[in-house]
Amino acid sequence: MSNAVTRQGTPTIVALDVKHQRAWEDTRTALLWHCPAFSHIFYTMMNKQGSEHIAVFTTDVPIAATDGSSLMLNPDPFFAYNLHERLFIVAHEIMHCILGHMEMAHSFRTRQTIPLPSGKTLPYDHQTMNRAMDYVINDILVESKVGKFNKDWLHDTAIATARDSVIDTYAKLFKKQQGGGGGQGPGQQGQGQQGQGQGQFDQHLPPGTSQGKDPTTAAQERSDFEWKAAVAAGAHAAKVQGKLPASLERILSEVLDPQVDWREHIQTLFARMVGSETVNWRRPERRYIVNDIYAPESAGFGADLVVVAIDTSGSVGQRELDMFFAELQGILEDVRPEVTRVIWCDAKVHRVDDLTDVGDLQSLRLQRAPGGGGTDFRPVFDYVANHETPDALVYLTDGYGSFPEDPGYPVIWGDIANNPNYPFGQVVRVPKSD
Numbered sequence: 001m002s003n004a005v006t007r008q009g010t011p012t013i014v015a016l017d018v019k020h021q022r023a024w025e026d027t028r029t030a031l032l033w034h035c036p037a038f039s040h041i042f043y044t045m046m047n048k049q050g051s052e053h054i055a056v057f058t059t060d061v062p063i064a065a066t067d068g069s070s071l072m073l074n075p076d077p078f079f080a081y082n083l084h085e086r087l088f089i090v091a092h093e094i095m096h097c098i099l100g101h102m103e104m105a106h107s108f109r110t111r112q113t114i115p116l117p118s119g120k121t122l123p124y125d126h127q128t129m130n131r132a133m134d135y136v137i138n139d140i141l142v143e144s145k146v147g148k149f150n151k152d153w154l155h156d157t158a159i160a161t162a163r164d165s166v167i168d169t170y171a172k173l174f175k176k177q178q179g180g181g182g183g184q185g186p187g188q189q190g191q192g193q194q195g196q197g198q199g200q201f202d203q204h205l206p207p208g209t210s211q212g213k214d215p216t217t218a219a220q221e222r223s224d225f226e227w228k229a230a231v232a233a234g235a236h237a238a239k240v241q242g243k244l245p246a247s248l249e250r251i252l253s254e255v256l257d258p259q260v261d262w263r264e265h266i267q268t269l270f271a272r273m274v275g276s277e278t279v280n281w282r283r284p285e286r287r288y289i290v291n292d293i294y295a296p297e298s299a300g301f302g303a304d305l306v307v308v309a310i311d312t313s314g315s316v317g318q319r320e321l322d323m324f325f326a327e328l329q330g331i332l333e334d335v336r337p338e339v340t341r342v343i344w345c346d347a348k349v350h351r352v353d354d355l356t357d358v359g360d361l362q363s364l365r366l367q368r369a370p371g372g373g374g375t376d377f378r379p380v381f382d383y384v385a386n387h388e389t390p391d392a393l394v395y396l397t398d399g400y401g402s403f404p405e406d407p408g409y410p411v412i413w414g415d416i417a418n419n420p421n422y423p424f425g426q427v428v429r430v431p432k433s434d
Helices: 018-034 036-045 075-079 083-098 101-111 126-143 166-178 215-221 224-240 246-256 262-273 318-335 358-364 378-385
Strands: 064-066 071-073 113-115 121-123 202-204 279-284 296-298 303-311 337-345 349-355 392-397 411-415 426-429
Touching (some): 018 036, 018 083, 036 083, 036 224, 064 083, 071 083, 083 101, 083 126, 083 202, 083 224, 101 113, 101 126, 101 215, 113 166, 126 166, 126 202, 126 246, 224 246, 262 411, 318 337, 318 358, 318 392, 337 358, 337 378
Parallel strands (some): 064 202, 303 337, 392 411, 411 426
Antiparallel strands (some): 113 121, 279 296, 337 349
16 A cells, blocks of 8 residues: 555654644644543543654555554645544544554454454454444444544444444454445455545554554553543543533443453453464465455464363352353364363362363363362462463452462453452453352
8 A cells, every 4th residue: 555654664754834733733622622532532642752743744644544552644635624524533543542443453463363252253354344443433423423524434324333343343344245245355445535445534553653663562562541541531521521422421431341241351352362373374264265255274273271260169150150161162262272271179179171172161061070168269370380381361260269479471360250359360250140
């Protein structure tokens, strides 16, 4: 693509002439007046370059772009839009940053697959993911009456609304493209505005592009705590001024307290922590060729060892165990660890099962190890410390027991009791059966 920022270099900054400086001041004033929530986030979180303009002005992007932390604008095409359209564009890029879209896309791009809530996967296509994200964000802004939407941009509530997830939207677009429903095929770029694909005005760049950082490092450096603090402060400022539309308040509230299905949550955490199976780019995946989609063939393992620990103190019921194992099996089939180690423990380790076929997880639920005593998490971590360090450990429990120190490797707690007291790791709320 012409005028594209590459992974190898930072964007070349250009100076604004007097006319553009005045237009940019008008845009920033409009953002402050109409969207104080976005304005606060823009000023506090998106000036990694230390620019007086906050945004990075460069001719290296067609119109607008973000890498998840900076706003990049090409002066001539950007300022060709009217004030309210410019406001929409700026708010659009800020929403990408708020929602962590660039980090999400980088994770999927690295894996070359998209995990679906059903446990299945789709091959990753960057252009299709870009469009899915834009459809969702544009409806958020249209519903919230932020700026002015240009009819040439992407917006179709039959494809995505403000309430839809990006992954569901991607799946819908992917299915439509496979079926020849009038959309573009994966990897095909439309002839829309500025060559960005039909109806798109922005580029989605790898994390860290504006600073010349490695994308994986930049994605890992993103502080969800800092972003949530900025979102909370911005939402409060806007609400005090009476300028926080109900629809936007709902979206920002979900950012602060995401109501994510536990299955989707644990899939996302595994994708971030472990990744997925490796791929062979020299051979296409045969199951997709019939649909003229060329994805790399699966090859090898995505992880060496994943540990699954089960609390056998009596707090985990059979229904939770069945549900948990069923979902975990689908996830591990995508991750494809060479070994899945299941550890059964209450106050001590009762049994350890090493599985090389994750399909054996289901049979294990019928062989629950003895237990029923008190709960102590330390024996599991002691056992691991004396053996091989896992790529990730997931522990199904109510969380009431004695914890060790942070072991230094990824830990996911499958919490069935809404316990807030986990001292480390990521917590997934698993619904407890009646």
